[in-house]
Amino acid sequence: MSVEPAERERRRAGLDEALAGEVREALERGDTALAAGLARTLHPSDLADLLQLLDPEQRLQLLRALGPDVDPDTFAWLEEAVREELIEALGPEWSGRIVAELDVDDAVDVLEELDEEERRAILERLPPPERIAVEEQLRYPEDSAGRLMQRAFVAVPEYWLVGQTIDYLRATPDLPDDFYDIFIVDPRMRPVGGVPVSRVLRSRRQVAMRNLRLKELHPIPATMDQEEVAFLFRQYGLVSAPVVDEEGRIIGVITVDDVVDVIQEEAEEDILGLGGIHESDVYMPPLQRARRRVPWLLVNMITAIAAASVVALFEDSIARLTALAVLMPIVAGMGGNAATQSLTVTVRAIATRELTDANARIMLLRELLTGLLNGSVFYIVGFLTALLWFGDPWLAAVFGAGMLANMVIAAVGGALVPLVLRRLGLDPAVSSSIFVTTLTDMGGFFTFLGLATWLLL
Amino acid sequence: MSVEPAERERRRAGLDEALAGEVREALERGDTALAAGLARTLHPSDLADLLQLLDPEQRLQLLRALGPDVDPDTFAWLEEAVREELIEALGPEWSGRIVAELDVDDAVDVLEELDEEERRAILERLPPPERIAVEEQLRYPEDSAGRLMQRAFVAVPEYWLVGQTIDYLRATPDLPDDFYDIFIVDPRMRPVGGVPVSRVLRSRRQVAMRNLRLKELHPIPATMDQEEVAFLFRQYGLVSAPVVDEEGRIIGVITVDDVVDVIQEEAEEDILGLGGIHESDVYMPPLQRARRRVPWLLVNMITAIAAASVVALFEDSIARLTALAVLMPIVAGMGGNAATQSLTVTVRAIATRELTDANARIMLLRELLTGLLNGSVFYIVGFLTALLWFGDPWLAAVFGAGMLANMVIAAVGGALVPLVLRRLGLDPAVSSSIFVTTLTDMGGFFTFLGLATWLLL
Numbered sequence: 001m002s003v004e005p006a007e008r009e010r011r012r013a014g015l016d017e018a019l020a021g022e023v024r025e026a027l028e029r030g031d032t033a034l035a036a037g038l039a040r041t042l043h044p045s046d047l048a049d050l051l052q053l054l055d056p057e058q059r060l061q062l063l064r065a066l067g068p069d070v071d072p073d074t075f076a077w078l079e080e081a082v083r084e085e086l087i088e089a090l091g092p093e094w095s096g097r098i099v100a101e102l103d104v105d106d107a108v109d110v111l112e113e114l115d116e117e118e119r120r121a122i123l124e125r126l127p128p129p130e131r132i133a134v135e136e137q138l139r140y141p142e143d144s145a146g147r148l149m150q151r152a153f154v155a156v157p158e159y160w161l162v163g164q165t166i167d168y169l170r171a172t173p174d175l176p177d178d179f180y181d182i183f184i185v186d187p188r189m190r191p192v193g194g195v196p197v198s199r200v201l202r203s204r205r206q207v208a209m210r211n212l213r214l215k216e217l218h219p220i221p222a223t224m225d226q227e228e229v230a231f232l233f234r235q236y237g238l239v240s241a242p243v244v245d246e247e248g249r250i251i252g253v254i255t256v257d258d259v260v261d262v263i264q265e266e267a268e269e270d271i272l273g274l275g276g277i278h279e280s281d282v283y284m285p286p287l288q289r290a291r292r293r294v295p296w297l298l299v300n301m302i303t304a305i306a307a308a309s310v311v312a313l314f315e316d317s318i319a320r321l322t323a324l325a326v327l328m329p330i331v332a333g334m335g336g337n338a339a340t341q342s343l344t345v346t347v348r349a350i351a352t353r354e355l356t357d358a359n360a361r362i363m364l365l366r367e368l369l370t371g372l373l374n375g376s377v378f379y380i381v382g383f384l385t386a387l388l389w390f391g392d393p394w395l396a397a398v399f400g401a402g403m404l405a406n407m408v409i410a411a412v413g414g415a416l417v418p419l420v421l422r423r424l425g426l427d428p429a430v431s432s433s434i435f436v437t438t439l440t441d442m443g444g445f446f447t448f449l450g451l452a453t454w455l456l457l
Numbered sequence: 458m459s460v461e462p463a464e465r466e467r468r469r470a471g472l473d474e475a476l477a478g479e480v481r482e483a484l485e486r487g488d489t490a491l492a493a494g495l496a497r498t499l500h501p502s503d504l505a506d507l508l509q510l511l512d513p514e515q516r517l518q519l520l521r522a523l524g525p526d527v528d529p530d531t532f533a534w535l536e537e538a539v540r541e542e543l544i545e546a547l548g549p550e551w552s553g554r555i556v557a558e559l560d561v562d563d564a565v566d567v568l569e570e571l572d573e574e575e576r577r578a579i580l581e582r583l584p585p586p587e588r589i590a591v592e593e594q595l596r597y598p599e600d601s602a603g604r605l606m607q608r609a610f611v612a613v614p615e616y617w618l619v620g621q622t623i624d625y626l627r628a629t630p631d632l633p634d635d636f637y638d639i640f641i642v643d644p645r646m647r648p649v650g651g652v653p654v655s656r657v658l659r660s661r662r663q664v665a666m667r668n669l670r671l672k673e674l675h676p677i678p679a680t681m682d683q684e685e686v687a688f689l690f691r692q693y694g695l696v697s698a699p700v701v702d703e704e705g706r707i708i709g710v711i712t713v714d715d716v717v718d719v720i721q722e723e724a725e726e727d728i729l730g731l732g733g734i735h736e737s738d739v740y741m742p743p744l745q746r747a748r749r750r751v752p753w754l755l756v757n758m759i760t761a762i763a764a765a766s767v768v769a770l771f772e773d774s775i776a777r778l779t780a781l782a783v784l785m786p787i788v789a790g791m792g793g794n795a796a797t798q799s800l801t802v803t804v805r806a807i808a809t810r811e812l813t814d815a816n817a818r819i820m821l822l823r824e825l826l827t828g829l830l831n832g833s834v835f836y837i838v839g840f841l842t843a844l845l846w847f848g849d850p851w852l853a854a855v856f857g858a859g860m861l862a863n864m865v866i867a868a869v870g871g872a873l874v875p876l877v878l879r880r881l882g883l884d885p886a887v888s889s890s891i892f893v894t895t896l897t898d899m900g901g902f903f904t905f906l907g908l909a910t911w912l913l914l
Contacts, residue, residue, distance in 0.1 A: 014692055020815050043673070045692050053816050079811070083854035169659045178653040178696070180637055196635040197654045201627045215502070234721065235471055235502050235759060237714055239635070256713050257694055263717060264691065267724030268805065273733065275801025282806045287824035291825070293798050294834055300794045301838060303789040311786065315779040322772040325782040329768065329789065329898070330761040337733060337757045341750050344732025348725060349739045354536070358477050359510050370750070378753055382759060441786070 009451065015042070015049040023050060027058045036065035040132030041096040048077035051086075052283060060089055072098045076106040080113050081283040087114065087122075096125025104130070105150050105258070108137045114145065139229060145229050146222035149243040149252030152176035156209055163205030180255060181240045184209055189249040191219050191242040200283075202376035219244045220254060225350070230262040231353065270351055273430035274344070276300075303434060307332070307441035314449035317457055323390050324452055327399050331448040338374060342367050342414025343436050347429050350422055364415050371411025375404035394456055402448030409443040410436075470507040472499070480507060484515045493522035505534035508543075509740060529555045533563040537570050538740040544571065544579075555581025561590045562715070569595060569604065575742055603679035604687050605719070606700040606709030609633035612640040613666055615649065618679055620662030635710060640696045641666055646706040648676055648699040676701045677711060683719045688810065690716045700802050726793050727808055730887035731759075731801070732798070760891060764898035771906035774914055780847050781909055784856050787839075788905045792863035792897030795831060798894050799871025821872050827886050828868025832861035855912055859905030866900040867893075 019038055031106060039047060039062060042188070047070070051059050075083060075098050087110075099107050099122055107126075111134060113121050123131055133151060139147025155163050165182065169175065170277035182200060184193040193213030203212060205400060210429040218232055218241045232238065233256055243252040272280060276296045281289045311318075311328070318325050329437045346363070355363055382403040386396035417435045420426030476495055483492040496504060496519060504527070508526060520543070532555050544552045556564050564583075568576050568591060577901055580588050590608060597603025611632060613622050622639065625630065639657060641650040646724045648790075650670030660669060673829060674688055675698045683803065690713055700709040729737060733753045768775075768785070775782050802849045803820070806812035812820055840857035844850060874892045875885030 014688060014810065017813055017815050020813075024815070035642070039746060043693060047692070049810070052811060053813075063805075108740060166658060169655075170661065175659070179655045179698075180712045198626075198633075198636045198659055201623060201654055201658050202632070204627065231471060234717060235671045236500060237502070239637075240712060256717060257696060258792050259712060260691060260717055260720060264718050264724070267721070267728070268809075269807055271724070271728050272801055274728065274731065276798050277801050280802055280805060280811075282811050282820070282836055286823050286830060289827040290830035290834070291821065293795070293831060294555045296798070297791065297794055297831065297835065298838070299789070299792060301835070303843075304790045307790070308783050308787050312783045315783065318782045322776045322782075325779075325785075326765050328756070328782075329786060329902075330765050332786065333761045333764070333894075334754065334758060336502060337754055338750070341733050341753070344729055345737055345739060348737060352725075353471065353506070354509060354737075354739050356474055356477075356510075358474050358481070364738070365742050366746065370746040373743060373747035374750060374754065377747070378754065378758070381755070385758075385762060437790075441790070443486065445786075 332444035789901035832864035
């Protein structure tokens with residue numbers, strides 16, 4: 001039996017696509033028993049992935065066929081959109097039974113996304129202790145440490161010995177399944193230190209817990225934003241940290257595996273925000289997708305009209321020299337690309353706190369110089385391109401100058417806009433790109449068409 | 458002393474900007490002693506952040522003033538670009554002394570980025586056991602589990618009791634500082650199970666380790682890519698996992714805190730790739746920035762020329778109806794935005810493995826329908842805009858039709874291009890956007906100007 005588990009596990013890294021296909025085919029043939037048989041042995045997170053691959057109808061068929069064999073954790077692994085849809089379809093009775101079996105932090109995670117009514121219907125069906133725990137945790141602000149934490153933790157007084165601690169742990173049944181740090185608290189339950197479990201295990205029974213205390217502790221206020229929590233964990237390489245109330249008393253614990261999800265979530269938000277998407281809509285039907293994407297496109301339409309009205313100022317020039325209409329999208333487009341580069345670097349540097357007020361000015365200066373350098377390169381590239389294409393050195397010189405000017409606008413705008421948005425308390429990842437591309441579109445059209453009108457016509 | 462550490466720590470969450478400013482001013486005044494005094498108490502990761510805020514000259518001054526007070530871990534926390542610069546400036550003697558004090562995985566992290574010569578110069582200065590360990594680990598492929606793992610782990614035979622295990626841990630000095638799981642190995646050192654440390658601590662001495670064994674183990678081949686490793690940790694909520702050689706023998710361990718960095722890194726790569734940036738250049742001087750950004754812009758220039766040459770096909774039409782030149786950037790730009798939405802969702806869904814071959818076809822179909830729905834909305838919006846602006850219902854109808862067509866091209870192209878790139882083994886995050894915007898630019902110009910020429914002129 002020695003090597004077998006390793007091999008079995010290697011095959012099972014993630015949901016097997018062939019198996020997913022078989023399940024789908026079985027469901028299409030109406031053979032729900034076979035589908036359930038195939039899905040029964042899956043890890044909850046793989047089962048969640050499988051459900052996500054299926055149609056809404058098939059999801060319900062499979063879940064009903066699996067019946068009580070469904071590990072409640074499966075629901076904690078589902079994407080929000082799919083989970084909401086299933087909870088609605090399965091009804092509060094079934095959903096309540098599942099939520100009751102989840103850890104409190106997972107239950108909070110599931111319930112916080114539901115609307116008020118559905119949430120209440122499920123909460124009413126939870127056993128009182130779970131309900132109170134979940135309700136208490138839901139009272140913390142969204143995306144706060146209070147929502148993220150687990151309420152089960154291990155804390156001992158400073159004066160305890162390792163032996164006492166071990167005896168307490170062996171004798172107390174109501175502890176978290178796994179934990180990484182044992183917190184040392186003062187008489188008022190305020191954390192004054194933390195000891196990694198492995199260090200307790202390696203110490204003799206007579207050693208005082210006080211003497212094992214870690215040099216640094218990072219108590220997290222329950223109201224702290226999860227993004228800040230993730231920053232703390234990354235910054236100090238934490239594995240777990242106590243969550244404290246306003247009086248500094250320990251009320252829960254956050255562990256690094258919770259933070260992994262937050263980091264993924266926050267990066268996801270930035271990526272989607274930069275792409276003009278509020279949240280991933282992979283699991284949404286087309287109508288819902290379109291409804292969510294249209295508002296952003298409407299905002300873009302307004303800015304596109306603004307940019308086009310710059311072109312309208314120069315309609316006469318274009319009528320006299322149509323080459324302008326051919327070249328102007330290049331100036332605007334190249335500015336847009338250069339701006340996206342500068343913008344992306346800036347947004348990321350703000351998110352990772354590499355860019356702060358302390359070095360904003362020097363960063364802007366560097367971007368300006370980068371823009372000038374890139375602009376010089378594309379002055380030449382643009383000049384040669386237009387010269388070869390239209391054979392007119394004056395037109396080529398104006399085109400190059402438009403490129404140069406717009407590259408500078410792009411570089412500075414790409415860095416300045418997110419910095420200003422951050423100052424205004426807005427999320428630079430979400431709204432920067434629209435301002436910046438409007439800037440480079442208008443800048444590109446105006447500099448190029450303006451110069452051409454002034455110098456060539 | 459009870460509440461004090463908590464408060465002190467709360468103030469120290471991340472580098473204090475005021476302190477960073479004071480250090481910088483002290484260095485500008487030449488008061489390196491004051492600067493060092495202020496920086497001396499910082500956590501290594503905060504000191505790394507501080508160094509990154511300074512000019513290259515100031516960094517060296519501060520490090521020299523701090524002298525042996527610099528925690529070697531500071532170097533593990535620095536950004537690649539800054540670290541390389543400092544190692545070069547400090548020379549192999551000083552760098553070697555620092556690297557020798559790092560954990561092997563951090564040393565590997567530092568050395569893998571250096572060029573062959575610098576790396577050898579530092580390796581030669583390491584004490585033989587460290588050097589061998591580092592060299593062995595550097596032999597694994599870049600971004601592999603072998604590079605990521607720690608070589609110190611705790612493994613015990615199946616038949617051991619909890620008591621034996623604890624005695625072994627207490628008696629053996631050469632173990633990792635902290636660990637989360639104790640691995641159970643067969644006589645050939647192949648991992649057959651894992652036990653969380655907290656479970657050992659809570660069990661009586663007479664219990665066999667075998668009976669505490671976790672149900673699932675996920676051994677990671679040393680050659681596995683770190684992205685795959687991060688996927689496994691997230692998918693199965695792992696805290697630590699054994700790394701195995703080709704024969705399945707345990708050779709190291711990867712813990713969730715290593716994975717946190719990988720997740721951040723991989724998300725970063727996707728964000729920057731979508732923005733046309735190869736790696737973050739916040740710490741690079743303008744000339745280096747420009748040199749790294751120009752190639753991408755040159756590629757964009759070629760595609761912009763391709764799109765402009767579509768416009769050139771219709772120069773006569775534009776000369777006769779200059780309103781076309783005003784409206785055409787709107788059609789192209791709106792297509793670009795719609796495509797970015799579809800592209801972003803697709804690239805993320807591929808990265809998170811929500812989108813696989815199993816559901817690619819249905820995703821494409823949904824994007825097509827989304828494009829048709831969005832297109833219908835913007836047919837109307839476009840029609841009304843052009844009608845109000847130019848008062849010509851035929852022009853307005855053609856503009857609306859151009860919008861509709863380009864929205865469909867955008868939606869399908871945005872989803873299809875990353876899927877095709879993935880099939881070809883390319884990274885969809887890096888190269889998709891250029892193909893897709895070229896598509897929507899050309900599509901927008903061609904459909905709008907083509908329709909206008911055919912129907913209006």
